[in-house]
Amino acid sequence: MRNIALILMYNGTAYHGWQVQKTEVTVAQTLERGLSMVCGEPVKCTGCGRTDAGVHAEHYVANFRTSSRIPVDRIPFAVNTHIPEDIVVKAAYEVAEDFNAIGSCIRKEYTYRIYNSRIKNPFYVDRAYFYPKRLDEQVMDRAARAFEGTHDFAAVRSVGTNVRSTVRTIYYCHVTRNGELLELKVCANGFLYNMVRAITGTVLYAAEGKLKPEDIPVILDSGNRTLAGPTAPPGGLYLTRVWYEDERLNG
Amino acid sequence: MRNIALILMYNGTAYHGWQVQKTEVTVAQTLERGLSMVCGEPVKCTGCGRTDAGVHAEHYVANFRTSSRIPVDRIPFAVNTHIPEDIVVKAAYEVAEDFNAIGSCIRKEYTYRIYNSRIKNPFYVDRAYFYPKRLDEQVMDRAARAFEGTHDFAAVRSVGTNVRSTVRTIYYCHVTRNGELLELKVCANGFLYNMVRAITGTVLYAAEGKLKPEDIPVILDSGNRTLAGPTAPPGGLYLTRVWYEDERLNG
Numbered sequence: 043m044r045n046i047a048l049i050l051m052y053n054g055t056a057y058h059g060w061q062v063q064k065t066e067v068t069v070a071q072t073l074e075r076g077l078s079m080v081c082g083e084p085v086k087c088t089g090c091g092r093t094d095a096g097v098h099a100e101h102y103v104a105n106f107r108t109s110s111r112i113p114v115d116r117i118p119f120a121v122n123t124h125i126p127e128d129i130v131v132k133a134a135y136e137v138a139e140d141f142n143a144i145g146s147c148i149r150k151e152y153t154y155r156i157y158n159s160r161i162k163n164p165f166y167v168d169r170a171y172f173y174p175k176r177l178d179e180q181v182m183d184r185a186a187r188a189f190e191g192t193h194d195f196a197a198v199r200s201v202g203t204n205v206r207s208t209v210r211t212i213y214y215c216h217v218t219r220n221g222e223l224l225e226l227k228v229c230a231n232g233f234l235y236n237m238v239r240a241i242t243g244t245v246l247y248a249a250e251g252k253l254k255p256e257d258i259p260v261i262l263d264s265g266n267r268t269l270a271g272p273t274a275p276p277g278g279l280y281l282t283r284v285w286y287e288d289e290r291l292n293g
Numbered sequence: 294m295r296n297i298a299l300i301l302m303y304n305g306t307a308y309h310g311w312q313v314q315k316t317e318v319t320v321a322q323t324l325e326r327g328l329s330m331v332c333g334e335p336v337k338c339t340g341c342g343r344t345d346a347g348v349h350a351e352h353y354v355a356n357f358r359t360s361s362r363i364p365v366d367r368i369p370f371a372v373n374t375h376i377p378e379d380i381v382v383k384a385a386y387e388v389a390e391d392f393n394a395i396g397s398c399i400r401k402e403y404t405y406r407i408y409n410s411r412i413k414n415p416f417y418v419d420r421a422y423f424y425p426k427r428l429d430e431q432v433m434d435r436a437a438r439a440f441e442g443t444h445d446f447a448a449v450r451s452v453g454t455n456v457r458s459t460v461r462t463i464y465y466c467h468v469t470r471n472g473e474l475l476e477l478k479v480c481a482n483g484f485l486y487n488m489v490r491a492i493t494g495t496v497l498y499a500a501e502g503k504l505k506p507e508d509i510p511v512i513l514d515s516g517n518r519t520l521a522g523p524t525a526p527p528g529g530l531y532l533t534r535v536w537y538e539d540e541r542l543n544g
Contacts, residue, residue: 053415128415161369164304164379
């Protein structure tokens with residue numbers, strides 16, 4: 043059996059997240075159906091993370107094992123003809139036998155986009171969080187940077203998945219503005235459930251004056267989810283980069 | 294009766310164009326329904342142009358007459374709560390009694406977007422024309438500029454609407470590249486049916502070597518639609534600017 047890694051992009055609007063579910067359409071299941079047609083056998087994928095319903099990916103890595111002999115460089119085109127246009131396989135590589143898209147992932151970067159304008163923009167619906175009140179990106183950036191480092195992030199996650207530890211390392215977390223579009227970028231060795239959306243909600247609380255950047259270490263120490271800001275909506279969230287030892291997969 | 298002009302944006306993907314039709318959902322009809330609720334009386338809109346099914350607008354002007362006393366600056370918010378998110382009223386102004394969004398329009402600019410990359414991008418579906426073969430934007434720009442000036446544009450329109458004359462003046466027509474995104478911008482005192490999409494198809498023919506930029510004057514002189522390139526698909530087309538004597542409406 044060869045072990046194949048895929049690099050994907052997807053617009054998550056139409057999907058109930060990555061992970062296969064019994065009743066809802068997901069990215070993994072849509073991709074697996076296409077891969078099964080191309081490989082001529084049932085295929086199961088492992089993804090680099092469980093993106094939620096409505097969350098997007100500009101660079102996502104998944105892997106699967108197959109006995110099909112299809113040349114690896116033919117896989118992207120072949121699969122793309124069998125899946126809807128909102129999911130695109132950009133590249134495929136044969137990888138080491140023990141490679142696992144989630145277990146082998148060293149770090150990931152998510153980007154949360156906020157459309158900050160008095161008037162809604164129809165081209166950002168489901169693609170950025172519309173926030174009509176003027177936001178101060180400098181306050182937001184200071185709040186974002188307060189999350190950097192190795193901390194227990196229990197205060198900024200939603201309960202619902204079992205994890206051994208809620209300690210993670212955030213390598214960078216910052217906010218930049220480009221016209222009406224604000225971007226919060228956060229890179230970590232791992233993310234808890236809804237962690238980026240809770241960090242974004244907390245950074246927005248800082249912009250609204252509901253907390254101060256210097257409160258964030260206290261909130262993290264408390265481990266109390268109710269002290270942090272709300273979970274920002276999914277449509278603004280994108281998985282934008284991933285890192286592996288196999289550098290062909292990085293982007 | 295007051296005469297009110299609206300500035301709109303819309304994502305045209307879900308609509309059968311601007312113009313009210315009997316059987317299909319259009320932008321005008323969706324907007325009129327919202328305006329009628331806000332004004333408490335039936336409202337009919339005049340738009341600045343008939344965009345086709347799937348065509349978008351970043352800046353569109355429409356006007357309507359009403360005896361409603363709603364303050365004009367309340368109209369955008371009020372209407373936006375009654376229409377879907379893919380249409381947004383950005384501003385409203387009371388205008389001269391004889392103002393007419395199409396008749397008073399001095400010139401318009403359309404932008405045609407091409408996503409030129411080997412691999413499709415799920416975020417540009419229905420928003421840019423996907424063209425996988427590398428395009429030479431310099432050849433395209435030379436071809437585009439050949440359309441500038443006052444000409445009979447019968448060779449680059451689709452038959453289907455009655456117009457007195459097929460002579461128009463193109464003030465500028467050029468192509469620029471920004472990474473994988475190509476933009477053809479064309480500004481004219483008026484446009485024939487499908488004219489921008491036919492110009493785009495012809496400029497793409499030049500990039501493909503199927504004709505030369507210097508053939509374009511000959512094609513225009515011939516008035517023969519079959520000598521020009523095909524009509525490019527609607528999803529790449531945006532109305533981006535309009536000009537009126539009432540400068541509040543320009544953008």
